[in-house]
Amino acid sequence: MKVRLLGVGMGPQHVTAEVAHALRSCDYVVASRKAHDDELFAIRQAICDEHGVELVAVTDPVRDREPVDYPATVSAWHDARAAAYAEVIGARRGTAAFLVWGDPSLYDSTIRVVDRVAASLEAEWDVLPGVSTPSVLAARHRIVLHEVGHPVHITSARRLPEALVAGQTNIVVMLGNADDLATLDSLGDWWIWWGANLGTVAEELVSGRVADVLPELQDARARAKQSAGWVMDAYLLRGPR
Structure with missing residues (x-):
């Protein structure tokens, strides 16, 4: 076998x-x-x-x-x-x-x-190996996941608060959910590159300053779920320099 x-x-x-x-x-x-x-x-x-x-x-x-x-x-x-x-x-x-x-x-x-x-x-x-979610996210938004000379921290939405407390400022978040998006209000000056159902016909993409795009992002997530019946979302958060 x-x-x-x-x-x-x-x-x-x-x-x-x-x-x-x-x-x-x-x-x-x-x-x-x-x-x-x-x-x-x-x-x-x-x-x-x-x-x-x-x-x-x-x-x-x-x-x-x-x-x-x-x-x-x-x-x-x-x-x-x-x-x-x-x-x-x-x-x-x-x-x-x-x-x-x-x-x-x-x-x-x-x-x-x-x-x-x-x-x-x-x-x-x-x-x-296969094509990873972070690599598709970066390609869709035409970005590099880390800035020159800086690391990228990858974590789950459940552990995002820990990463923020630890001082991480460049974070790829996986296994996102509707509840964790609601907690992003406190990161209004951060930048977000977000995607749901990446690589599928129900794909949704949003990017911008968190305070400016959060309502749009929540609407996009709802559309992805309505279209596919499920949502898998991931995003890159980057703090202000």
Whole structure:
């Protein structure tokens, strides 16, 4: 048995030649399915159809979205996912693939889960990179993520307050949500480059001084959700110099 983790960016248009070749060598793709109208599952189906590979749906284990102990809850969820995937792969055998949204190295836990799957099945596995969300964000806005001689800090929306307290002034924020946008009022003089559903037909982009564009940004986020039924947003925040 072999398991391949393939980064697919934001959809079929971002599948690299390397990933396409690897995908066609696989017997099937495994993907969690949250509901019958799971749009991200549908995008994976489109990729599989394009490359002639079967997509096998696995019901996604329920996850507590408001845990008391976040790390422990996520770890338990990963265990449940690994067990569900291992059951399917162990029964079907052959070479299985996982299509990872964006790049597997950044704010995605598929590597952690498949490490557990491979250990339980004694299967070999490898990882191929994909187009990351920050790289698409930067390309869409025609910017460099850091200024000359300055670093860039990448974090989740949940941990943005920590980054601000620590004095970070050039921050890529991933896994954004409507609530964290409401907290940006205090950063009125900062500049923001924001994008939702990057690389999809429901893509929305906004940039400018936070105080000037925040209402526009919130409207754009609502449009993205209405259009696609889901929202994945990311943004670069840069403080005044």
